[in-house]
Amino acid sequence: MRIALTPPDWATHLQSDLTDWQRDPMPVADITPFDIPDDAYFEYAYTDAKGVRHPDPENINPRQNPWFDFASNITGPAYMQDKWVVPAGIRPRGRVLRMELESKILGQKRRLIVYSPAGRAEDELPLILFQDGKAFFGWGRVPQVMDRLLEAGEIGPAHLVFVPPGERTEEYAFNPEYRRFLRDELLPAVEARIRCDGRRTAWGASLGGVLSAQLAWEMSDRFQNVVAQSGAFLFSPDMDRRNPFAGGESFLAEVRQGDPARLNWYLDCGQLEWLLASNERLASALAEKGANVSFVTRPAGHNWVNWRNGLARGLRLVLG
Numbered sequence: 610m611r612i613a614l615t616p617p618d619w620a621t622h623l624q625s626d627l628t629d630w631q632r633d634p635m636p637v638a639d640i641t642p643f644d645i646p647d648d649a650y651f652e653y654a655y656t657d658a659k660g661v662r663h664p665d666p667e668n669i670n671p672r673q674n675p676w677f678d679f680a681s682n683i684t685g686p687a688y689m690q691d692k693w694v695v696p697a698g699i700r701p702r703g704r705v706l707r708m709e710l711e712s713k714i715l716g717q718k719r720r721l722i723v724y725s726p727a728g729r730a731e732d733e734l735p736l737i738l739f740q741d742g743k744a745f746f747g748w749g750r751v752p753q754v755m756d757r758l759l760e761a762g763e764i765g766p767a768h769l770v771f772v773p774p775g776e777r778t779e780e781y782a783f784n785p786e787y788r789r790f791l792r793d794e795l796l797p798a799v800e801a802r803i804r805c806d807g808r809r810t811a812w813g814a815s816l817g818g819v820l821s822a823q824l825a826w827e828m829s830d831r832f833q834n835v836v837a838q839s840g841a842f843l844f845s846p847d848m849d850r851r852n853p854f855a856g857g858e859s860f861l862a863e864v865r866q867g868d869p870a871r872l873n874w875y876l877d878c879g880q881l882e883w884l885l886a887s888n889e890r891l892a893s894a895l896a897e898k899g900a901n902v903s904f905v906t907r908p909a910g911h912n913w914v915n916w917r918n919g920l921a922r923g924l925r926l927v928l929g
Contacts, residue, residue, distance in 0.1 A: 610685040613642040616655055617666055624662060625653035626881040626910030632854040648687040649908035650915065651881065652680040673914050675748045680912070688908075693754055693921035701752035703727040710798050714790040717775065721795065723803060724752040724769040726759055735767040735808035735928065736800070738791070738824075740781065740817030742771030748913055754920050755928075763921075764928035767810075768803045770795075774817075781816035783846040783859070788824050796831075810834035810927045814916045815884075816841045819860055826863065829871040836875045836923045838916040843887035854883055861891050869900040875926045876904045877919045882911040 616623065622634035627643070634656060645651050652674060654662045664672060668681040706723040722742060725734070739745040746752065751769060758764045772795065774780050780787040809832045811821035818840025825832035845857030874895050878888040885906065892904035903926055909915035 610647050610649070611642050611644050612651070612683060614640055614653075614665070615667065616640060619657050620655035620663075621658055622656045623653060624656060626651055626879070626912075629854055629883040632852075632883065645683070645685060646687075646880070646908040647685040648689065649685045649881065650688055650910075650912075650918075651683045651685075652677075652910055652912055652914075653683075654679045654681060674912050675744060676913070682914070685908075691918040691921055693757055694917055695750040695753035695757065697750075699750070699753050702756045703752065704730040705752070706730075706802065708798070708802065710795060712790055712794050714786055714794055715775070719775065719790075719795070720773065721799070722746055722771040723799060724755075724771070725803060726755065726766040729766045731804070732766070733804040733806040735765070735810065736770060736803070736805040737767050737810040737812055737927065738770045738772065738796070738821070740772060740813035740820055741774065741777075741815075743773040744913065745812075745814075746771040749917050749920055751920055751924075755924060758921060758924055758928075764924055767928055768799075768805065770799055778816065778850065781813075781820045782844065782850065783823070788820070788827065791824060792828060808833055810836060812836040812923065813840070814838040814913075815911065816844075818842075819844060822860060825872055826860075826867070826869075832872065834873045834875070834927045836927065837877075837888075838919055838923070839878050839882060839884055839911050840876060840888060840891075841884060842891045843884055856887075858887055858890065861887070861894055864891065864894050864898065869895050869898050872900065873927070874900055874902040875923050876902065877916075877922070878904075878906055879909040879911055879915045880906045881909060884911065 616637040624630045624634045662679040665681040674680040703726040811825040813821035818837030825835045843856040845859035848856040895902040
C-alpha cells in the first residue's frame with residue numbers, strides 16, 4: 610500500500626513506526642510517498658516547532674494507542690484484526706478479585722487484579738502473571754479473550770494476575786528489588802488467595818517483556834513459560850535510557866551462557882519496530898540452545914494494537 614501524507618503547515622517533522630519515532634524523525638520537507646505492507650497497521654504523528662507531538666488533523670481514524678494519544682493510524686487494505694480480539698463493552702464472565710498488598714521491599718502499597726474464569730475461582734489452575742496489568746486487563750481485555758477461547762474449547766482455564774507498575778521504567782529495567790517483590794511478596798500473597806497447580810507463565814510487553822523473561826529465568830523452578838511481546842531485549846543495565854534505540858542485549862548474553870531449554874518461549878514482535886532485530890537474535894539463540902521457542906512477527910509497530918492481536922495465540926501456546 611502506498612501512503613502519501615500531506616503534513617499541516619505547523620508541522621516540522623514526521624515521527625512514525627518507520628522512523629523509530631523519536632530516534633530519527635523525518636523533516637516534513639523530506640516526506641515523499643512510501644509503501645507499507647497491505648496487511649499492516651501503521652502509526653505516526655507530527656511534531657511542531659516546540660517538539661510537541663500531535664495527531665494528523667486530516668486522519669479521521671479513531672486513535673487506538675492508550676499510551677500515545679497523539680498517534681494517528683492507517684491500515685492497509687488487507688489488514689485484519691485478530692478474530693479473538695474482544696471489543697469494548699463486553700464484561701468478563703468470571704471473578705475479578707482486586708487485591709492490595711503492603712510491600713516492605715518497595716516501601717509502598719501496591720494494587721493488583723486476579724481474574725478467575727466463571728465457576729473456577731476455587732480450582733487449582735495454572736497462573737499467568739502479567740506486567741503492565743492495567744493495560745492488559747483494560748485495553749487488551751485478556752480475561753474476555755480467555756473467556757472466548759474457553760467457550761470455543763481452544764484452551765484450558767487459568768488464574769490471571771495483572772500487576773500495574775508504579776514507576777514503570779525504574780521497576781522494569783533490570784531492577785532486582787522489583788523482581789524480589791514479585792517473587793517474595795506478590796506471588797505468595799496471590800497464591801494464598803487462589804490455588805495454583807504449579808504451572809506458571811510470566812507475560813509482558815516491551816520492558817515488561819524483558820522483565821518477564823528475567824523473572825522466569827531466575828525462577829525456572831516455579832515458571833515454565835515466558836511470553837514476551839516486543840520484548841526490549843536490545844536493552845542492558847548500563848545503557849543510556851535517554852537513547853532506547855541502542856543497548857548491549859544483556860539478556861541475550863545470559864541465554865548464550867545459560868540453559869534456556871528449562872523454559873518454553875513465545876516471542877512476538879512488529880515488523881515495523883526497532884526491536885525486531887534483537888528479538889530475531891534472541892529467538893535464534895534460544896533455538897540454537899535447544900529451547901522450545903515460537904517466534905511470530907506481524908506487520909505493525911511497537912504498540913498495543915499489535916500486542917492485542919497476539920494475545921489469543923499466546924494463550925493457546927501456554928494453555929492449549
